[in-house]
Amino acid sequence: xxxxxxxxxxxxxxxxxxxxxxxxxxxxxxxxxxxxxxxxxxxxxxxxxxxxxxxxxxxxxxxxxxxxxxxxxxxxxxxxxxxxxxxxxxxxxxxxxxxxxxxxxxxxxxxxxxxxxxxxxxxxxxxxxxxxxxxxxxxxxxxxxxxxxxxxxxxxxxxxxxxxxxxxxxxxxxxxxxxxxxxxxxxxxxxxxxxxxxxxxxxxxxxxxxxxxxxxxxxxxxxxxxxxxxxxxxxxxxxxxxxxxxxxxxxxxxxxxxxxxxxxxxxxxxxxxxxxxxxxxxxxxxxxxxxxxxxxxxxxxxxxxxxxxxxxxxxxxxxxxxxxxxxxxxxxxxxxxxx
Ligand SMILES: [Zn+2]
Ligand SMILES: [Zn+2]
Numbered sequence: 001x002x003x004x005x006x007x008x009x010x011x012x013x014x015x016x017x018x019x020x021x022x023x024x025x026x027x028x029x030x031x032x033x034x035x036x037x038x039x040x041x042x043x044x045x046x047x048x049x050x051x052x053x054x055x056x057x058x059x060x061x062x063x064x065x066x067x068x069x070x071x072x073x074x075x076x077x078x079x080x081x082x083x084x085x086x087x088x089x090x091x092x093x094x095x096x097x098x099x100x101x102x103x104x105x106x107x108x109x110x111x112x113x114x115x116x117x118x119x120x121x122x123x124x125x126x127x128x129x130x131x132x133x134x135x136x137x138x139x140x141x142x143x144x145x146x147x148x149x150x151x152x153x154x155x156x157x158x159x160x161x162x163x164x165x166x167x168x169x170x171x172x173x174x175x176x177x178x179x180x181x182x183x184x185x186x187x188x189x190x191x192x193x194x195x196x197x198x199x200x201x202x203x204x205x206x207x208x209x210x211x212x213x214x215x216x217x218x219x220x221x222x223x224x225x226x227x228x229x230x231x232x233x234x235x236x237x238x239x240x241x242x243x244x245x246x247x248x249x250x251x252x253x254x255x256x257x258x259x260x261x262x263x264x265x266x267x268x269x270x271x272x273x274x275x276x277x278x279x280x281x282x283x284x285x286x287x288x289x290x291x292x293x294x295x296x297x298x299x300x301x302x303x304x305x306x307x308x309x310x311x312x313x314x315x316x317x318x319x320x321x322x323x324x325x326x327x328x329x330x331x332x333x334x335x336x337x338x339x
Pocket of ligand 2: 082084161215
């Protein structure tokens with residue numbers, strides 16, 4: 001066994017999400033992860049209790065906002081699953097920065113029971129800033145739908161956590177010609193006439209693209225049809241140590257054993273695991289899961305979000321590899337340090 005493996009077998013090993021710290025390097029923060037799927041990119045950062053923000057730039061959304069990593073500002077919609085600080089701390093900053101950067105006001109969807117508290121928090125920051133923070137808040141309940149853009153719907157599903165919470169599924173909604181009409185290959189003017197007479201010539205086809213659980217326990221979440229059938233499922237799995245099942249129960253989180261039990265029912269193409277505990281070395285967690293399911297059917301493909309984090313590092317006392325050798329424009333005039 002090589003030295004790396006010895007460390008990775010130990011869940012108590014110092015956490016190093018950026019993939020190696022043997023030279024005393026420090027990760028550039030935040031070490032955002034990026035996963036390219038056949039449909040869109042998934043960008044973000046997620047460590048339990050610290051920060052979770054997961055963005056899908058092509059769909060214009062960020063699930064939870066963490067401490068508001070810079071790239072997530074570009075998404076017009078923030079889908080907040082619950083109020084815990086590691087998921088919501090950057091919300092006021094997100095809204096304020098969007099105004100500062102000349103973007104349209106951000107829209108925040110949140111569980112209905114926390115809407116008043118979210119409003120009060122945004123208003124309090126507005127008083128501190130001396131001006132109201134432009135935003136739109138959409139309280140959501142389980143089953144509620146909201147149109148993000150034509151044909152792209154978000155639908156909330158129930159989750160179970162220590163505070164009011166919701167998960168979200170993004171749905172590609174299309175109007176398709178009724179199959180009985182499609183087989184007849186009727187000309188366009190005939191179909192238009194039928195429509196003009198008030199006949200329903202289409203049906204609605206919903207394709208769940210991606211589901212995001214936020215923090216939750218198992219049964220209320222992963223067995224929901226939207227969640228099981230989404231092409232991509234982004235699920236929390238906080239605990240992996242066999243001794244941490246009670247922690248998972250008390251904190252209302254998923255343990256890897258819950259996930260393993262749910263896997264046979266999942267129809268997703270890709271499962272992305274987020275919110276791994278700070279105590280857990282992510283490579284060890286990944287090996288633990290892969291070992292437990294070896295020999296099982298290959299679907300869904302499983303990836304750990306933070307295993308895809310960028311690996312840029314700075315070595316204390318040295319310039320980072322990517323720093324320019326010389327300052328642009330020649331001599332250092334001594335004015336480049338920030339106050
Ligand atoms: Zn959390
Ligand atoms: Zn939480």
